[in-house]
Amino acid sequence: MQVVPAVRVGKRFLSPLVGAGILLLSGCQSAPLCSPEWPSDLSDLGDDWKIARIALHVHSDASFDANGRIEDLVEAAEDTGVDVVIVTDHDSREKSVEAGFHGETLVIVGEETGTKSHVLSLGGENPVAPGLEGAALIRGIQDVGGYSLVAHPALGSEEDRESVLAGSQGLEVYSLSTDVLSASRWEIVFKALFSLWLFPDATVRSLVDRPEIGFELWDEILSTRSFAGVGAVDSHGTYGLTHQASFRAVQTHVLVRTVDEKNVLEALRSGRCHVTFESLEEVPYFLFAITDERDQMWLEGESVSWREGMQAWIRTPRASDIRLLRNGNEFRREEGEQLLAAIPGPGVYRVEVYLGGDLWIFSNAVRVESHE
Numbered sequence: 207m208q209v210v211p212a213v214r215v216g217k218r219f220l221s222p223l224v225g226a227g228i229l230l231l232s233g234c235q236s237a238p239l240c241s242p243e244w245p246s247d248l249s250d251l252g253d254d255w256k257i258a259r260i261a262l263h264v265h266s267d268a269s270f271d272a273n274g275r276i277e278d279l280v281e282a283a284e285d286t287g288v289d290v291v292i293v294t295d296h297d298s299r300e301k302s303v304e305a306g307f308h309g310e311t312l313v314i315v316g317e318e319t320g321t322k323s324h325v326l327s328l329g330g331e332n333p334v335a336p337g338l339e340g341a342a343l344i345r346g347i348q349d350v351g352g353y354s355l356v357a358h359p360a361l362g363s364e365e366d367r368e369s370v371l372a373g374s375q376g377l378e379v380y381s382l383s384t385d386v387l388s389a390s391r392w393e394i395v396f397k398a399l400f401s402l403w404l405f406p407d408a409t410v411r412s413l414v415d416r417p418e419i420g421f422e423l424w425d426e427i428l429s430t431r432s433f434a435g436v437g438a439v440d441s442h443g444t445y446g447l448t449h450q451a452s453f454r455a456v457q458t459h460v461l462v463r464t465v466d467e468k469n470v471l472e473a474l475r476s477g478r479c480h481v482t483f484e485s486l487e488e489v490p491y492f493l494f495a496i497t498d499e500r501d502q503m504w505l506e507g508e509s510v511s512w513r514e515g516m517q518a519w520i521r522t523p524r525a526s527d528i529r530l531l532r533n534g535n536e537f538r539r540e541e542g543e544q545l546l547a548a549i550p551g552p553g554v555y556r557v558e559v560y561l562g563g564d565l566w567i568f569s570n571a572v573r574v575e576s577h578e
């Protein structure tokens with residue numbers, strides 16, 4: 207079991223938090239006392255944490271089935287408030303766009319490999335050897351020092367999916383391409399003709415569903431090990447579905463101190479991130495952590511040994527339907543901007559937030575381990 211050292215929380219941040227916890231847990235009835243000054247952004251974490259908003263799994267002109275010059279991708283990022291574009295063309299790095307900062311936008315270049323099950327290889331020194339499948343593909347990604355992320359798990363066969371999931375380091379729990387491809391042909395024709403052009407965000411939003419298969423696979427893996435879950439756009443810039451609309455539809459927000467390739471990929475790999483669906487509404491911040499009685503805090507993607515007095519707390523930017531899950535099952539549910547709950551024991555804790563019945567945000571997990 208790997209227990210990650212906790213973030214020491216700044217006093218300014220924790221005091222209202224603990225205060226709120228005591229009040230909420232004691233069933234406070236007084237409105238002013240029940241509305242403490244909770245942190246409104248990440249500055250209160252105390253260590254220069256910031257959120258970098260990622261459009262993950264983007265195809266450029268270098269992919270045979272996509273449109274997108276570097277200028278188009280950067281423009282789409284600027285239009286949608288995206289800080290980082292992760293480009294993963296099919297089996298191609300050399301022919302892809304140029305990595306690095308383009309103005310304020312950081313472009314990271316990886317690749318999408320495999321023909322049976324698709325896997326993203328991020329980071330690493332070299333391209334992955336061609337022609338690999340299944341477990342060999344995952345090993346091939348490891349051999350070049352890459353981070354392997356299984357793409358759109360709901361597409362393709364169960365057998366192929368199992369063969370790549372076993373050794374991989376992360377999963378596209380949500381993929382926009384799955385929802386677009388699973389829409390009926392007539393729905394797509396109708397949307398392409400009338401709605402996509404006039405109302406791109408609302409139309410794409412109407413295609414987004416809770417990723418049942420993604421969550422099921424993820425919860426199963428999380429029951430045995432830490433495993434990062436991300437949201438992917440799989441954006442091709444084709445058939446009227448612009449990169450802009452895709453970038454707004456689903457983003458992965460990582461928590462980093464510095465926005466550069468190394469830190470962003472490290473945060474993705476460790477699951478220090480959550481997924482947002484912003485054609486519904488913007489998500490300027492979202493906080494989920496587990497705290498103990500000694501003011502220590504564990505963030506998304508981290509693990510901690512169980513002890514008495516632990517609490518889960520969640521903060522969303524506006525009143526919403528907040529659901530705290532334990533081992534994949536809903537454990538607490540609250541309408542509002544915050545949820546604070548005593549942690550009854552070991553388990554894998556993660557959060558789903560809904561707005562008007564639609565999935566708006568989902569977190570990565572904090573693992574509360576039992577004592578050895």
Ligand SMILES: [Zn+2]
Pocket residue numbers: 318324357358
């Ligand atoms: Zn693919």
Ligand SMILES: [Zn+2]
Pocket residue numbers: 263265318440
């Ligand atoms: Zn793709």
